[in-house]
Amino acid sequence: MTLQRVYLVAGELSGDILGAGLMRELKAHHPNVEFRGIGGPRMQAEGMESRFPLETLAVMGLVEVLKHLPELIRVRRTLKAEALAWQPDIMLGIDAPDFNLGLERQLRKAGITTAHYVSPSVWAWRQGRVKGIAKSVDGMLTLLPFEAAFYRDHRVPVAFVGHPLADEMPLENDRIATRQALEMSLDSQVLALLPGSRANEIRFLGDTFLAAANQLCQRHPALQVVIPAATADRHQEISALLANYPLLAERTRLLDGQAREAMVASDVVLLASGTAALEAMLCHRTMLVAYKMAPMTHWLAKRMVKTQWVSLPNLIAQETLVPELIQDAASPEAIAEQLSAMLADETSRHALEARFAEMHATLQRNASRRAAEAVSLLVAGQPLESVDGH
Template identity: 50%
Template sequence: MTREPGTGNRESAGGARVGPVDAAAAAGSTRGNAAPREAADSGAPVRDSRPRRIAIVAGEASGDLLGAGLIDALRERFPGAEFAGIGGDRMRAAGLDAWWDAGELAVMGLAEVLRHLPRLLRLRAALRRRLLAWRPDVYVGIDAPDFNLPVERWLKDRGIATVHYVSPSVWAWREGRAAKIGRSADRVLCLFPMEPAIYARHGVDARFVGHPLADEMPLEPDRAAARADLGLPVDAPVLALLPGSRTGEIERLGPDFLAAAERVAAAVPGLRVVAPMADRRARDAFERVLAASPAREALAGVLDVIDGRARRLMIASDVVLLASGTATLEGMLAKRPMVVAYKVAASTYRLVKGLGMLKVSRYALPNILAGDDLVPELMQGDCTPQKLADAVLHWLRDPQAAAALAPRFMNLHRELRRDASARAAEAVAEVVSSRHG
């Protein structure tokens, strides 16, 4: 997702100049058959006869998937509605008039953001002008908070309803952001059940809609079918390695993961180790790490590197060794035992800890959702090859402990499985109806 600095509600210095559309809107223009400003400010619903106009902006693949589901569900509530904004192939297929592609926002990491910052600021300014000309009934920003929240704040100040879909991790760090998010969004749609209470403490309207991954993944995954799909033996122990999808993650975690896999393979005859790579860049990074690893020869004939299919592999595996992040949620929904690890640069870790920015004692999503230590977490100095191997071997050697996880994971899966797209659409429709009847 985009990490764009500068979330103020004024146009940044790099933004485009104010044009006729901006000036007209500031004067209370009713361009695009929008309701008169006086009526909108009165708080009473304003009815008009034109089809609903819904602006949606999503960055990267996960946002595109959420956006497509939302469009489909909103169309049931608003037949004939028009959808426009920024999205990818799935949102276009669902009927979005994509003014720009979601790939325009797919910028990761501070260095990359800084390199693309002038372009991102121009894009944001152009989007604002386009939105004022189109005058949507509601703007839905999906994730990409550093891009979407300033746009939402700017539109909200001009009387346009705004919804932010996917809460930033206010439960983990910088809870005070919740109030700032509320100044941008009329309503926040949350994927996790513990999030609305945090927003409520700051007077922000937030709704738990469920997680689309929980809707998508089966409650009872078919391990035998997954193994058949991947060509894995039915009875061989399988360890899945997921050291992350970004180059930096792979470079930090890959050496320890490979060294841990070597230790596990030495202790477990017939072990198969499989590492799925998200894309070409991730595969290149992992293969560089593997080429430099002392474990390379020992893992020859044991380790397979595959393209994609991470979710299928997790279902097929006996244990998953993975980087902390969304993948831990997928592992939970796959009902598989896991060992969660993470490392950041030492300077970053010292800064975050020193400033007290982290507000959680647990890092893995299954543990956070359960409020319990269901799976081991090995962070920073604890993320060593021996500790990782010992944690993996615990699951392989204690099948009863592994089996006991399944019902806990099932309960969490059911809690998140709420038909997220339908609930999100209902929440958006309520915002539209409260403004326009």
Template identity: 50%
Template sequence: MTSTQRPLKIALIAGEHSGDILGADLIRALKLAQPNAEFYGIGGDRMRAEGFKTVFDMEELAVMGIVEVLGRLPRLLKVRRDILAHFTAHKPDLFIGIDAPDFNLPVELKLKQAGIKTVHYVSPSVWAWRQKRIFKIAAATNMVLALLPFEKAFYDVHQVPCTFVGHTLADQMPLQPDKTAAKVALGFSAEAPLLALMPGSRTNEIKLLAPEFLQAAAQLQQQNPGLQLVCNMVTPVKAELFTQIWRQVAPDLKLTLLIGQARQTLTAADAVLIASGTATLEAMLAKTPMVVAYKTNWLTYQIASRLVKVDFFSLPNLLAKKALVPEFLQDEVTVSALVNAMQPLLAQSGTETQAAFTDIHQHIRCDASAQAAKAVLELLHD
């Protein structure tokens, strides 16, 4: 690909931490082919570090759950109106919405109607619930970039343009991680087992899952006094929230709290209690046996549970198409359930599960950012 005479203008919107990572990697890959390209819209620190110009703080969009979104709706709608006005005034050659489908798809639809090519990077969970959204996606986008192979299969059935690019995490993480070195690097004993707690990155997730995670960890530590415990939080603010809950529900628990070291934590851990989401994929790629849990607002769950069409909700199980890891949803998330599921993981090596993790890792390791950049530029020059 050769550079165009004037700088290529690419607008992007990333709605949260994981989108910021994907956006930064994609921008880096696009700049290899288009060194003078300009990137602007809504993104986080990683995207800004690649020269991205952000119009709004990404945290404005970092909200999840039907009921939770309602409370922020007026602000979200204003941000969407304002960013569309900005794109009208500074017209991009192409727009890429990274995840955040409820925010990005309406933006994509407006821009596509205005003659701007649009890409949605990270498929919404349309294969799992609200499947009729596939028609909205088809109307709003020229191309969907899917991270996982079962997603492209769904789009192919409905004849909606989709490219499977693989997952950037699979590219970044080694097939055979050195868990002993990772433990030592974080200051833990290489000999004693290490259990990680990862109750999510969103405030609501932490509030709903941290109490059970902490109480389960306390019971496991009582059963095994040598058990080392670590928790990673994405920001100091989230760490403070977690600490408040820790003091309330398990003040005697011996635990090391880290900030911004999720991958190191997951690589070092012998097992992890983890919230459902992208972090479960990272845990799988770190070859760390896990127990997955998820809880949301009661009303959000009541609505969503009537629309979900899949047998599993955790990514390792969806990718394996079987119950590879224990998963607990909503009322199933109890201290006793978590303890009972975790005990065998701490007592055995988990080599069979880890072998399955490695097989999946190889399948989704495709140099995703380069593949995504290639698909974007091909669409642009179509």
């Protein structure tokens, strides 16, 4: 079946990247396909006729959403009317679930095939949302295998397409060459320290991480530390905190960005939970995940989150491969103790690096191509099982 019209709605930069890859693959098999909806510069370069700027949907936080709600309602109403008038073969929401799932449900009720690319964290909290998702989409495209298993359990058609980061990052990396590029010693052990990219994360984790690394430097006199600062503001904040730890400051390279290089160069990584943990896994590096948040946020999270783990490597493996120290457990002493044990156990580190390389390979599936296959199957009215072998 030939695709002629695809309606895509992306909500942020990561969605624009996913959308552009999907569009490229769809055009390879359907040269005359047209695209409309919302996309950023990458999607527009692939032929998207974008009705609103990409940033329109990138609203974070309850207060901000409420402030922009009238505009968001107007945008959704406009997109719905245009999609119904254009009659695409399929409408695909890319992330932005709070906006897209509602639009998908409205269009599906009107008889248009719909799908959603990138699962919301429904497996972790507010699992009852899966009932609404089942009414909104003909198919869910997930980046991670445990997400697909959740949807299968709830009888929602799903395809695990793989993770674009896994496609982007090589299955082999060179620790020595990376250290040379960063002008670091080849003989000493290296700790990569990633306290987070947001100001709040530095506020809650910065001192804890640096205090732990300082203790580690006392235990391991030859240890080198590398800290990639996500932004200029984070660089300034970390520099100010480092001034309180003269020993650590002597041993530390503070980088502008280059998080992947820092992780590849390291023997062990200390990081905040989030996408960084997935990247560390894809760099095949032993890690410790530690996280702190405001006490009220932690109190709520403990009651709402339904998963045994918070870090993606553990969730993907469905077992504890990575130690997780959360809130009060994330003391400098506890972190230093765990990291010291990791640095001392070379055999376990190498075994975990090999396991992470295997997990990387399972995620490296050419996500854009598989997503395009899933879209074509949905439009043809065929089941999604053949996309991921289930």
